[in-house]
Amino acid sequence: MKKTILPIGALLVCATISTSVLTTGCQKNTGSNQQDPGVSSNEDVNTEFTVATANGFAAGTTGGSSPITVTTAAAFRTAAESSSSQLITVSGNLNLGSSQVNVKSNKTIIGANSGSGIIGCLRLSGVSNVIIQNLNITNPSGAGTGDGIEVSGSTRVFITKCQFTDCSDGELDIVRASDLVTVSWCRFRYASQSSHKYVNLIGNGDNATGDRGKLRVTMHHNWYDAGCQERMPRVRFGQVHCYNNYYAASGSNYCVGVGNESQIRVENCYFLNQSNAWKNYSSSGAQGRINWNSGNVFSGTTIPTWAPNSSVFAVPYSYSMTAGSGVPSAVTGNAGNK
Structure with missing residues (x-):
């Protein structure tokens, strides 16, 4: 494992450009379909x-x-639910209606610009190799599963630079033995929703023992903004690496939920005026474990005393971290669809 501490203002992995053509590597989007006005x-x-x-x-x-x-x-819907490998650029703010879109394998879904988004639910069920990027996502009416995005039984999923607002169930949930998932540089918030302001559920049942050895998730440089109440994330069984997240939701109940048999590593995060940086949700005999480093910043927040600083999984990849003190400016300046 290789770690690097970056200075304040270190840039994220997603480059932005000003151009009229979307490229990935040296590939240029020139495809069109004159028969479909959409x-x-x-x-x-x-x-x-x-x-x-x-x-x-x-x-x-x-x-x-x-x-x-x-x-x-x-x-x-046609493109996302097709069996083809597709790089789908979303132009505009698209209302998906009352039924979820079942995203298939080998898809990239990316917003054309900061105004691009979807209203409704994207469900990834039993699929692999999916990237979702630069979208504004909301689901206030509870379409589909009620989530903004649900990752269920899926692998190799990368979600980055999205803004989630007012999703009636969870904003982004990762469940049912999903594995190898990264969520980065996303902004989560609740603007109008009055209840169930729960953000990220990882593992959906205390008895879901089929999740053992799965639910390996990285969450970094995410902004938990106004209105977020709980589950940032709440974890059962998974190995979850949280680093450089900014916890700034005033009045939240807790940030990280430590559930059954979970292992959670928290590094260089910034907790601003939080009542509980982490909270115990483990059943007797199935205690989850949490590990935290000295790079975390607890501003107006007390380090919980109920949990020992425990040994957890070794991170199997290289990664670069922003210094904890630089997290607020780095994250608020770059997280979300911008």
């Missing part, structure tokens, strides 16, 4: 973002390859 060439859209390189547990995830731009919910 499908166009990326050359017709002001595309600001390039596809980020997956890191953490999701390293090696490549997503889809055949480029297409969609401007309607119907065209998006």
Whole structure:
């Protein structure tokens, strides 16, 4: 394991460009479909973002390859649910309606610009090799599973630079023996929702022993903003690496939930005025473990005394960390769809 501490303002893995063409490597999106008014060439859209390189547990995830731009919910559903390898650029804010979109394997879904997003639920069930990037995601009506994104029984999933707001169940849940997932540079918030403001559930049952050896998840440089109440994340069984996250949700109940047989490593995070940096949700005989380093910053927050600083899994990949003191500026300046 190789770790590097970056100075304040260190940049994230996703590069932004000002161009009218989306590229991934040296590939240019020139595809179009004249028969579908919701499908166009990326050359017709002001595309600001390039596809980020997956890191953490999701390293090696490549997503889809055949480029297409969609401007309607119907065209998006067709592309996302196809069996083809697709690099789907979302132009506009698309309302998916009352039913979820079941994203298939080998997909990259990326917003064309900071105004791009979806209203509804993206479900990844039993799939692999998916990248979701630069989208504004909301699901206030509880379409599909009620989540913004649900990752269920899926592997090699990389979610980065998204903004989640007011999803009626969870904003982003990772469940049912999903594995090798990274969530980075995302902003989570609740603006209008009055209850169930629960953010990230990793492992959905105390008796879901099939999750053992799975749920390996990296969460870094995420911003838990106003309204987030719990589950940032709450973990059962998984090995979860949390680093450089900014916990700034005033009035939250707790940040990290330590559930049955979980192993959680917390490094160089910033806890601002939090009542509970982490809380115990383990059953008797199935105690989860948490490890934290000296690079965490606890501002107006007390380090919990109920949990020993325990040995957990060894991180199997190289990663670079922002100094804890630099997390607020780095994360608020770069997390979300921008």
